[in-house]
Amino acid sequence: MGIALVIGGIWGVNFTYQSIARENIITPADASIPETPVRGPFTLMAQADVIRKHTLTTTGGKTFAEMPRQIAKLDEGGQPVLDAQGKPVMVANTARDIWITATTLTTALNLGILTYVLLGVVILFGLSLISIGVISNVVSRRFYK
Secondary structure, three states: OHHHHHHHHHHHHHHHHHHHHOOOOEOOOOOOOOOOEOOOHHHHHHHHHHHHHHHHHHOOOOOHHHOOOEEEOEOOOOOEOEOOOOOEOEEEOOHHHHHHHHHHHHHHHHHHHHHHHHHHHHHHHHHHHHHHHHHHHHHHHHHOO
């Protein structure tokens, strides 16, 4: 069982690495690990963090939940467009769409991090089972001859 877990874990790490690598993601210059191909958990985290940072900058520091669904439509002068009753004409807040995209991307990146962690645990558990098996075999041969 231990050997199967180790082999499966190594296969999973390779599969995850290859899947991430084929996306050709390079961290931007302002990431915590700048201008590096995204492959492992640390570069995945750096990319997810910088996406959040850029999104907050774009939305004026507001998250999806902090922005209204609709905002007043503005004319060329930056003044609200009014309807026949003198109320502002409301339109969809497209800044919220940026958060939908950012959330999708960071979720995928964070899932990659969790995958690496889980596979590390699987490999460690497999190695533990192999060790237990070897030790049990040695002990049983010495004491139960």
